[in-house]
Amino acid sequence: MINAESHKIVEAVKRQLEDVMDPELPFLTIGEMGMLRDVYYEEDHTVIVLTPTYSGCPATDIISEDSLKAARVVDPKAEVAISMSPAWTTDWISEETRTKMEANGIAPPIGSSNDRAFLTGEGKMVPCPLCKSKSTKMVSAFGSTACKASFTCLDCSEPFEHFKCI
Amino acid sequence: MTDSQLKEVLLRLGDDTLILAQRLGEWCGHAPILEEDIALTNISLDLLGRTQNYLKLAGELYKPTKSDDNLAFHRDPEEFTNLLLLEQPNGHFGDTICRQFLFDNFSLLLTVHLASQEVNTDIAAIAAKAIKEIRYHVDHSSKWMLRLGGGTSESHEKIQGSLDKLWQFTDEMFEIDEVTSAAVESGLFPDLTTLKSRWLDNVMSILTEARLSILSNTEMKYGGRNGNHTHHLAEILEVMQVLPRTYPGTTW
Numbered sequence: 130m131i132n133a134e135s136h137k138i139v140e141a142v143k144r145q146l147e148d149v150m151d152p153e154l155p156f157l158t159i160g161e162m163g164m165l166r167d168v169y170y171e172e173d174h175t176v177i178v179l180t181p182t183y184s185g186c187p188a189t190d191i192i193s194e195d196s197l198k199a200a201r202v203v204d205p206k207a208e209v210a211i212s213m214s215p216a217w218t219t220d221w222i223s224e225e226t227r228t229k230m231e232a233n234g235i236a237p238p239i240g241s242s243n244d245r246a247f248l249t250g251e252g253k254m255v256p257c258p259l260c261k262s263k264s265t266k267m268v269s270a271f272g273s274t275a276c277k278a279s280f281t282c283l284d285c286s287e288p289f290e291h292f293k294c295i
Numbered sequence: 296m297t298d299s300q301l302k303e304v305l306l307r308l309g310d311d312t313l314i315l316a317q318r319l320g321e322w323c324g325h326a327p328i329l330e331e332d333i334a335l336t337n338i339s340l341d342l343l344g345r346t347q348n349y350l351k352l353a354g355e356l357y358k359p360t361k362s363d364d365n366l367a368f369h370r371d372p373e374e375f376t377n378l379l380l381l382e383q384p385n386g387h388f389g390d391t392i393c394r395q396f397l398f399d400n401f402s403l404l405l406t407v408h409l410a411s412q413e414v415n416t417d418i419a420a421i422a423a424k425a426i427k428e429i430r431y432h433v434d435h436s437s438k439w440m441l442r443l444g445g446g447t448s449e450s451h452e453k454i455q456g457s458l459d460k461l462w463q464f465t466d467e468m469f470e471i472d473e474v475t476s477a478a479v480e481s482g483l484f485p486d487l488t489t490l491k492s493r494w495l496d497n498v499m500s501i502l503t504e505a506r507l508s509i510l511s512n513t514e515m516k517y518g519g520r521n522g523n524h525t526h527h528l529a530e531i532l533e534v535m536q537v538l539p540r541t542y543p544g545t546t547w
């Protein structure tokens with residue numbers, strides 16, 4: 130059934146998914162995070178294609194459940210498919226979303242993932258999201274979740290997290 | 296390569312990361328500093344993610360099929376195919392870092408090949424996703440090798456001791472047997488002799504900078520791939536499997 134009706138259902142599911150947030154960054158939607166890859170209709174149901182940020186990201190299960198819950202309001206038969214390829218990258222996070230991250234106290238990924246030096250955030254200037262100082266220091270290449278590294282601001286002394294560029 | 300050989304390859308990939316993930320998880324709440332507590336458990340989580348991906352694929356090749364959880368929780372020590380290196384105890388922080396450093400460098404080279412081969416696209420997709428994570432792990436363990444090797448005389452002595460203790464388990468990563476031969480022949484695996492010399496180059500460049508040396512006449516240990524493990528594996532499984540075995544099918 131690929132017709133006007135299925136198209137309408139897909140559009141309705143997409144609208145529903147606009148309210149599904151990343152549980153680890155609850156001010157961003159899964160669409161803004163680049164985890165929602167596709168929504169399409171197959172035979173008699175909608176398929177929501179999601180991709181995990183990290184292989185072991187525990188949020189993936191929660192995101193799948195939340196997406197299903199939201200989608201099944203309009204299509205009770207909706208299903209989730211997890212796609213590994215192409216691998217998720219911070220390049221899919223828009224400038225607008227990066228600004229939103231910073232406004233919420235998280236230093237966004239800087240530049241493109243193709244630059245190997247940008248991987249850990251070490252050796253690059255990560256401005257403090259709070260006071261905007263350029264004098265900051267990486268405390269650990271790891272953080273509270275797989276996607277973040279820990280920094281501290283040498284001017285306002287606030288610890289903050291930097292979203293790793295992968 | 297036969298289906299049963301492919302299953303064996305997937306089990307080995309999944310078992311390696313599963314056992315190392317479980318070992319690293321033992322550091323949760325015990326690492327010498329908070330940042331390392333977070334680092335080691337984050338790495339553990341990455342490894343566990345890869346485990347799930349590989350064991351899911353392996354499970355599909357059983358008749359009837361098995362879940363990743365079933366493979367992790369309901370096999371006995373002799374059915375596990377992980378490297379002996381990865382079941383070795385955490386010891387002190389340097390022991391853990393050294394074990395990680397030796398494996399990370401192997402894992403990166405193998406995974407880069409797995410991501411580029413076209414024999415099995417499912418494995419290629421898992422590997423492509425894992426590369427960036429493993430680079431991060433290599434970066435972490437290499438920096439610690441440099442710091443500990445070039446640190447105080449005590450840290451230098453301790454990390455040299457870790458290396459002396461663990462070196463005997465390194466050749467198993469490049470062991471040639473029926474399964475790896477078939478994997479190499481099909482193109483799924485890279486040539487293991489070349490892989491070993493590239494691994495040695497990468498590892499030695501860091502060790503030399505850290506002023507560390509390897510024992511030249513080490514008798515290498517093998518057996519993990521065939522289920523002949525050191526007694527440490529049974530200890531790991533006892534902790535890891537107790538809940539699902541005591542309460543089968545339990546969820547939370």
Ligand SMILES: [Zn+2]
Nearest residue numbers: 257260282285
């Ligand atoms: Zn600041």
